Amino acid sequence: RYQYGGDQSQAIILGIFPLHTINETDKYGCGDLDTGSYFVLVVEAFFFAVKEISQKTNMNFSALAFDDCYSKNRISLILSEFFSGKLKIPDEQGNFLDPNNVVTVIGAAASGVTVPMTFQFTALGIPVISYASSSPDLDDRINYPYFLRTVPSDVDQARAMIEIVKHLKWKYIGGILYVNNNYGSKGKELLMRYANESDICIGKAIELQEAEDNSYDVIDEMKRTNSDVFLYFGTDVRLKSLLVKMKTDRYKSVVFLASEDWGERQDILDEHGDAVIGSITSKFETRSAVTGFDSYLQDLKPDVQNSNDWFRKFWTNFFNCNPPGRFDKTKTNDCPPSTGFTRSNIEQLVKNQRIVHVMNAVFAVGTAMVRVKEKLCQGVSYPCENIKSHVDDVVKEIQAVELSGGGLTFSVFNANRNGNVGFQILNIQKRDVTSYQYRQVGEYKNGQLTLSSNFRFYNASGNPREIKALCTKETCSHCIFSKPAESAPSRPAVIPNGTEEFRIAEIILIALLGFFLVLFIFSIVIITRYFKSKIKGIIENKPKVMYVNETPAASNPLLSGKEIHFQNPGHSNGSMSVRNDGSSGQRGFDNQAFVRESYNHLNDGSETSSSRGQRLDYSPLSPDPPVVGGKRIKRTSESQEFRPELPPRDHPPSRIKYNSNSSLDSGGTTTPTVPKMGITRSMQANGQVPGDSGTPSPTGPKSARLLPTIDPITHTPVSPLASPTHSSSSSSQKMGPSPRVILRNLPLADKNMHSPSGGYQMTSAHLSHNLNSPHGSVSPEDISAEFPPPPDFTQPIPTSVPQTAKIKSRISASRSAEEAARISRV
DSSP states (O other): OEEOOOTTOOOEEEEEEOOEEEOSSOTTSEEEEOTTTTHHHHHHHHHHHHHHHHHHHTOOOEEEEEEOTTOHHHHHHHHHHHHHTOSOOBOTTSOBOOGGGEEEEEOOSSHHHHHHHHHHHHHHTOOEEESSOOOGGGGOTTTOTTEEESSOOHHHHHHHHHHHHHHTTOOEEOEEEEESSHHHHHHHHHHHHHHHHTTOEEOOEEEEOSSSOOHHHHHHHHHHTTOSEEEEESOHHHHHHHHHHHHHTTOOOOEEEEOTTTTTOHHHHHHHHHHHTTOEEEEEOOOOOOOSHHHHHHHOOOOTTOOOHHHHHHHHHHHTSBOTTOSSOOSSSBOOTTOOOOHHHHHHHHTOHHHHHHHHHHHHHHHHHHHHHHHHOTTSOSSOHHHHHTHHHHHHHHHTOEEEETTEEEESBOTTSSBSOOEEEEEEEESSSSOEEEEEEEEEETTEEEESSOOOEEOTTSOEEOOOOOBOTTTSTTOOOSSOOOBOTTSOOOHHHHHHHHHHHHHHHHHHHHHHHHHHHHHHHHHHHHHHHHHHHHHHHSOOOOOOOOOOGGGOHHHHTOOOOOOOOOOTTOOOSSOOOOTTSOOOEEOTTOSSSOOEEOOOSOTTTSTTGGGOOOOTTSSSOOEETTEEOOOGGGSTTOOOOOOOTTSOOOOOOOOGGGOOTTOOOOOOOOOOSSEEEOOOTTSOOTTOOOOEETTEEOOOOOOOEEOTTTOOEEOSSSOOSSOOSGGGOOOOSOSSOOOEEEOOSOSOEEOTTSSEEOOOOOOOOOTTOTTOOOOHHHHHHHSOOOOOTTSOOOSSOOOOOOOOSOOOBTSOHHHHHHHHHO
């Protein structure tokens, strides 16, 4: 609804009011028109006050009112469309209203609507003044810097209600009934806090749904409390719905101590007075600075020309008749011409707290804007741009306004920008046998409760009675008091202390259980670490095992006195470098692990007694497989289970110690390096190498030398006693029957000597030792030492043999047989 302020009017005062009830299904819609709360007349008071202040200040304000229907979603949508320009509202001249001309907002009534709405106006830089919202959330001056209200905060209201309970010496309240919106939820929290501080036991908190009716569930909860006294913090709409269901359910009469939203609504007394008789309500203190509204109501009629459809509907419901000139008749009878508000009606409406606080808010804004125009809009039209950029100054001017009414001057707002008013305490009492009334029995202001008369309570028969809401063992067992509570005479109140002692014992028990649990976990950790360290020590101290292949003594030809013969098998070209005459019937066999250099194993002829005989095989370089008894012997290497029996590769041979007499020709004492496979050296049993003349030299027997030849294909040295891997001129050398010979592969002594044939030539000394010498003998360990681990054939084979140690080829002939044997082992 819009009211035009005049030709010179530009400033707009916007009002937000809940004219319809909330729609339980449509969050953006509205329910039925709320006629019981008189908000239609509150809107009439708003327009009346704007017109009055315009004439008084000569500011010519226009007025615009929106219906929020108790829905924050609805009002947020309407405001967004209006201030964005989507919602066009024409004035009486046909021009659309400019939302930038809104200087102040009056509203809303419900705190749940005011809180989100204030956020929007804070961003727009527009002050908001509420005439009914009392939520403590709105005391936050950080989030709501431009908010003011003409009513006190719920903090004061909750304290006033608890003070009344203390005055009546009630110790047990059956429950707190609250509506689950911002107003009710915040009020419930405050009541619970102050009741606990005052040693007042609250049975339970019972929730009423705002969007739907759950009154029967609430009644069931009330019955379980076994109490006659309840606190109510919610809207009057939900209260009326609850009272209807209580009457239907034939629930007994109870006493409510209700918040100010109940106030002094006469329709509640007219319809449910017998169910709420003796209840206590409150309303905001009313001091009106506006006069003439009673005359306005006296003359107010729903004529045909009046475009206020809200008022016509209110008139129809209030007087239960159809207004004149209407075709959409909803009632049976038409209203007579004399229909109107009576004197008693007007007196009651003029004192209505919503009407009074709306008019005081409008007058506070109009009075302050006169000063704002003088300070911020000098020489320019009002409203000016400086108002939006100096909102703090505008709020301070509104807060400082003082109004006059009834011969008194009073401040509308206190230092906290809340209403500078108190509460009037009302008690519902019987007027006569069938009627009831609200009687003021006191007031609460500035933290003080003042009572002018006594409260009256009634039984089911309507006779006065006394209510003693005391604690019993059954009702207050869940409450904890700071001091012993007064109990009913028949049941001594010893429960609180016992409950407190029980809870203390419970806390001690929980603490002990927690301590032992921590101790148990700590012990488990210590034991685990201890056993872990012990197991680790056992693993680290476990002795390492060295595996050595030993041949039984019976199969050892050295110990049995038999001669040892070695065979280097022929190659693909049929040539041989060393060959046994076979006169003794003993033959050697090849170890298949060495395919590049033939490596001879001993064979004493007892093939079945030796473990090595089980691995009888032939060289892959040999043209023919071995034949025994006319049958071809299967290659052991052809089996998937073939594995040469060799010493472990990860255990190096033990170091051999030498005395000073075992030094080489250089006279040094360096321990010789165990040579790798390479050049084959041979030594006869008499201590001489083949070709040695045996003539003693100044230093001992002369060591003859068999020099290796150079392979013309691979240009690598080939031992004259080893079986080459390919055909060469040196492979044609033959040896006649020889004494017992031990063959070994030793590394190149020098790979820097270039042969005339283009290859590298290396000197090779043939070490010899008489195995029949009385100075020593050959043991199985010597045999094992003669056959070092094979090379790793998984790696690429180098074209030349790396030099691992430089061994002088010449050994003094004067060395003893024992020294020569040790060197040959190396």
